[in-house]
Structure formats: structure tokens, C-alpha cells
Amino acid sequence: MDLPGARDDVLSQPSRARLFQLLGELQRPASTEELAELLGLHPNGVRAHLERLRDAGLVVRVREPRPRGRPRDSWSIDPEAVPTADPPTAYADLSRWLVRDVAARPSPVRQVESTGRAIGQELALAGAAGSPEEQMYRALAVLGFRPSRDSDPGGRTLTYTLGNCPYREAVRENQRVVCALHRGLTRGLLDGISPATRLSAFVPHDPYAAGCTIRLSGPLANEAAARAT
Numbered sequence: 101m102d103l104p105g106a107r108d109d110v111l112s113q114p115s116r117a118r119l120f121q122l123l124g125e126l127q128r129p130a131s132t133e134e135l136a137e138l139l140g141l142h143p144n145g146v147r148a149h150l151e152r153l154r155d156a157g158l159v160v161r162v163r164e165p166r167p168r169g170r171p172r173d174s175w176s177i178d179p180e181a182v183p184t185a186d187p188p189t190a191y192a193d194l195s196r197w198l199v200r201d202v203a204a205r206p207s208p209v210r211q212v213e214s215t216g217r218a219i220g221q222e223l224a225l226a227g228a229a230g231s232p233e234e235q236m237y238r239a240l241a242v243l244g245f246r247p248s249r250d251s252d253p254g255g256r257t258l259t260y261t262l263g264n265c266p267y268r269e270a271v272r273e274n275q276r277v278v279c280a281l282h283r284g285l286t287r288g289l290l291d292g293i294s295p296a297t298r299l300s301a302f303v304p305h306d307p308y309a310a311g312c313t314i315r316l317s318g319p320l321a322n323e324a325a326a327r328a329t
Contacts, residue, residue, distance in 0.1 A: 110156045115141065123177050124242045129162065131175070160175070208277050215281065216281040216285040217285070217291065218288060219288060222288075224288065232294045232319065232320060240289075245266065246264040251324035252321075255322040255324070256317060258320055265312065
């Protein structure tokens with residue numbers, strides 16, 4: 101059942117919140133049966149929770165045909181998903197406190213970017229499905245950045261414009277440090293997904309207005325341009 105006082109928020113129900121988190125961790129589509137097995141729940145209950153998440157615009161369903169029997173439902177996080185739940189304030193406080201501590205150390209920007217790059221490499225190795233550019237786009241979506249993409253016809257550049265900053269509370273504490281973490285994270289994702297692609301620009305903006313841009317050149321830009329044509 102939903103938690104009292106939060107019935108309009110689908111993520112207030114613990115099983116739905118865990119399903120949404122699990123899909124984010126997997127970074128790939130998953131069937132109802134697989135999700136049920138991973139969570140130790142009955143597939144019928146999981147299917148009902150997923151339908152609620154889909155109605156709320158948080159996940160998408162694709163029906164995959166099979167040689168025999170009915171098509172199988174495959175679920176993934178909607179790249180445009182915007183969870184309406186406000187996270188517990190303790191998480192925002194913790195992120196700000198950690199940033200404050202890191203910023204007080206010598207050479208924090210260089211160290212944080214290096215850490216972010218290692219984290220990005222780990223995320224890239226999570227086995228996301230799809231082409232390299234689709235993997236990069238979905239990785240940014242799963243992390244909560246709400247990316248949109250634009251490529252020039254010649255395939256010289258691919259630009260992701262980020263419609264949300266999931267780190268905005270921490271950015272208030274020290275934007276240079278947090279943006280360095282994000283820049284390193286982006287480089288790490290590229291290391292694992294498309295090492296030959298170059299991060300040609302990383303332009304931060306006001307985290308509350310969003311609109312940060314990531315500009316790439318190389319194989320991912322070529323792939324996006326080929327798909328557009």
C-alpha cells in the first residue's frame with residue numbers, strides 16, 4: 101500500500117520505488133519475470149507496479165515478439181522521466197556536507213574528476229543494451245539528467261543538452277567540485293562505451309535552470325548523424 105499522505109506519488113510505495121531503482125541500476129531493459137525474480141516478488145504484483153510507473157511516465161514498455169506464445173513485456177526507465185517525489189532532505193544534506201569536506205582538501209577538482217571518471221567507467225561496464233550512442237544517451241537519462249540530443253548533418257559533433265541537474269543541492273555548496281565530478285563521470289562513460297569519442301566541450305549552467313551541454317566528436321557523433329539521415 102502507499103504511504104499515508106503521499107498517495108499521488110507512485111514512488112511512495114516501497115516496491116515501486118525499488119523497481120524504479122533496480123531498472124536504473126540495470127541500465128537496460130528487463131522483463132517482468134526477471135524483475136520479479138531479482139526482487140523476490142510475484143510477477144503479477146510486479147506487473148501491476150510497473151503499469152503504475154508507466155502511467156506516471158517513469159518507465160516505458162516494449163512488447164517483444166517470441167517464436168511461440170504471447171509477446172514478452174520489456175521495461176526500462178523513460179529517458180524523459182521526472183520523478184515527482186522529493187527525496188528525503190537527509191540525502192541532500194549529506195551530499196552538501198560531503199562536497200564541503202572535499203572542497204577543503206588540496207587539489208579537490210583534479211581528485212574529484214579522477215574519481216568521477218573511475219565511477220563512469222564502472223557504470224559503462226554495467227552491460228547496457230543498444231548501440232554505443234544509445235548506451236551513452238540512456239546512461240545520462242538513468243542518472244537523472246533528462247538529456248536531449250542534437251547532431252550536425254556532417255557528423256562532426258553530437259551535443260547533449262541536459263534538462264535536469266540531479267546534483268543541484270550539492271552544487272550550491274561548491275559548483276566547481278560537483279561539475280568536476282560530473283565531467284569525470286562523462287569521461288568515464290566514454291572510456292567504457294566509445295573510447296575513440298572525444299569530449300570536445302563540457303559547459304555547466306545554473307543547476308536550477310539546467311541546460312548544461314556535453315559536446316562530443318568522433319564515433320558517437322557519426323552514429324547519431326547516420327541515424328538522423
